[in-house]
Amino acid sequence: MHSSSRTSTAARRLAAADPAGMIYGAIVSAAAMATVSLHTDQAQRVAIGTGVVLAIYWLADLYVHALSVRFDGDSRGLVRRLVHAAGHKASVLKGGVPTIAAYLVTYVLVRDVSVAAYTALGVTIVLLIIAGYLGARQAGSPERAAVVEGFGAGLLGVLVVVAKSLLH
Numbered sequence: 001m002h003s004s005s006r007t008s009t010a011a012r013r014l015a016a017a018d019p020a021g022m023i024y025g026a027i028v029s030a031a032a033m034a035t036v037s038l039h040t041d042q043a044q045r046v047a048i049g050t051g052v053v054l055a056i057y058w059l060a061d062l063y064v065h066a067l068s069v070r071f072d073g074d075s076r077g078l079v080r081r082l083v084h085a086a087g088h089k090a091s092v093l094k095g096g097v098p099t100i101a102a103y104l105v106t107y108v109l110v111r112d113v114s115v116a117a118y119t120a121l122g123v124t125i126v127l128l129i130i131a132g133y134l135g136a137r138q139a140g141s142p143e144r145a146a147v148v149e150g151f152g153a154g155l156l157g158v159l160v161v162v163a164k165s166l167l168h
Contacts, residue, residue, distance in 0.1 A: 011138035014131060018091035021061075023131055025095025027156055028057045030124040033099060034164035037117035043107045046117065047100055054096040061089050099124045121164065125157030 014022075032053035037046045065088070066081035074081060103120035110116065132153025136146035 007134065007137050011134040014134050014138075017094070018088070019131055019135060021089055021091030022095030023128065023153075024057070024061070025054060025092040025097075026099060026124050026127055026131075027160070028092070029054045029096030029099040030121050030157055030160045031163075033103060033117055033120055034160050035167075037113055038164065038167055041113050043104075043113055043116065046113055047104055047107075050096070050100055050103070054093065054100075058089065058092045061092055062086055065089060098127055117164070118161070121157060121161050125154045125161070128157045129154035 029050055033046060033050040036049035036053070040046060040049075062082055062085040065085040066078060069081060076084070099120045102123035103116045106119040107113065107116035129150040131150075133146045133150030135153075136149040137143075141149065
């Protein structure tokens, strides 16, 4: 398969998977991990703390969606609106999984909370770059502009790393 057709296929798959939710999940999990890893040297606490913050963000996102559809005239009860939102907003949780998984795998290999956290943040930056690049290519941007947009998206992750470094 040609490189541009692989890029197009990847961009279409990402577009179908709710990229906004996935990007939010990745950024929330990275920010949570950067913060939690500053306060403990217990790997399990970092992973669980990050997961809990991601889950709370997801629940808040569900509620915001369930509330906002009321203004569009949705007359269903709260539970039905939340269940409906949960199906559409699962991408937030999926977006946080790579950060947490990278952290756990790295920790198992090196047994260092800080190294594992920075590695997971690096993985998040790469994923943000890829998402930005694929989104730009899906929109028809030329290669160079897509690369610039990809690196622009990655800057969000870099800000998290800088914040972690400054707070440490």
